[in-house]
Amino acid sequence: MGAPGGQSRPVMKRRPPFPALLPLVLALIWPAAAGAQEESRYAKCLELAESASAFAFNEARLWREEAQDDWRADHCGGLALLLLDRPAEAAPWLAEARIGAGQAGEAPELRGALAALEGQAWSLAGEEEKALEAQDQAIFFDPTKSEYHVDRAFTRSAEEDYWGALDDLNRAHELAPGEAEILALRASLYRRLEVPELALENAEEALLLSPGLPEGLLERALAAGALGDLESAEADLQALLRTAPDSPAAAEARRFLKQLN
Numbered sequence: 001m002g003a004p005g006g007q008s009r010p011v012m013k014r015r016p017p018f019p020a021l022l023p024l025v026l027a028l029i030w031p032a033a034a035g036a037q038e039e040s041r042y043a044k045c046l047e048l049a050e051s052a053s054a055f056a057f058n059e060a061r062l063w064r065e066e067a068q069d070d071w072r073a074d075h076c077g078g079l080a081l082l083l084l085d086r087p088a089e090a091a092p093w094l095a096e097a098r099i100g101a102g103q104a105g106e107a108p109e110l111r112g113a114l115a116a117l118e119g120q121a122w123s124l125a126g127e128e129e130k131a132l133e134a135q136d137q138a139i140f141f142d143p144t145k146s147e148y149h150v151d152r153a154f155t156r157s158a159e160e161d162y163w164g165a166l167d168d169l170n171r172a173h174e175l176a177p178g179e180a181e182i183l184a185l186r187a188s189l190y191r192r193l194e195v196p197e198l199a200l201e202n203a204e205e206a207l208l209l210s211p212g213l214p215e216g217l218l219e220r221a222l223a224a225g226a227l228g229d230l231e232s233a234e235a236d237l238q239a240l241l242r243t244a245p246d247s248p249a250a251a252e253a254r255r256f257l258k259q260l261n
Helices: 018-033 037-051 053-066 071-083 087-103 108-124 128-141 146-158 162-175 180-192 196-209 214-226 230-243 248-260
Strands: none
Touching: 037 053, 037 071, 053 071, 071 087, 071 108, 087 108, 087 128, 108 128, 108 146, 128 146, 146 162, 146 180, 162 180, 180 196, 180 214, 196 214, 214 230, 214 248, 230 248
């Protein structure tokens, strides 16, 4: 079979990282929580969303009925729906939360976190245009968050705007130069753009930062294969299967090994 690393593989498959936003939001509202009943209710609802999402959603619905203009109820309900794997339902709740937080004059960092969460929901629901609108808002409110640029890169890639996605990953790398995953993602994009030399360079940099990174091994293998170095490609694919056999990257590795053999 031909060398691995061609155009058949979808680029930048997204793993949903939205739970990572929860500590940020809690940190932003926690100082007020100690002295305000509604803020305390908000904090408890967000914490419940992680541990018992269905109960949190019911609490948010009740809260929404009591106070229809409270963006905090919308946020808790949207987060709970997202964690229940119901992104198409979650996204409108989170959109209302973002709008309501703006009307309430909340801090830009909080509004950015809400917009980022909304963008992830729209993206998971397959609504890429709406996802981009929300992600633009997240970056507007907090342009220093590398993960917001990574989120938009995934959405732009899904829209086949690979150069726009590359711009976002370049900015994310500037903001977080020690993040190996960003370099592995950039390797994937360079491969898609048929620049295997730069794909290989980025994959190798990722592995220097995080030896054994499954995505790094996969991308280095595919870049090497595209450059005709099938021996190195197979070695990296086999190493990936030994060290991370249950990872999403391993599933890709098995597929490309079949092409080699």
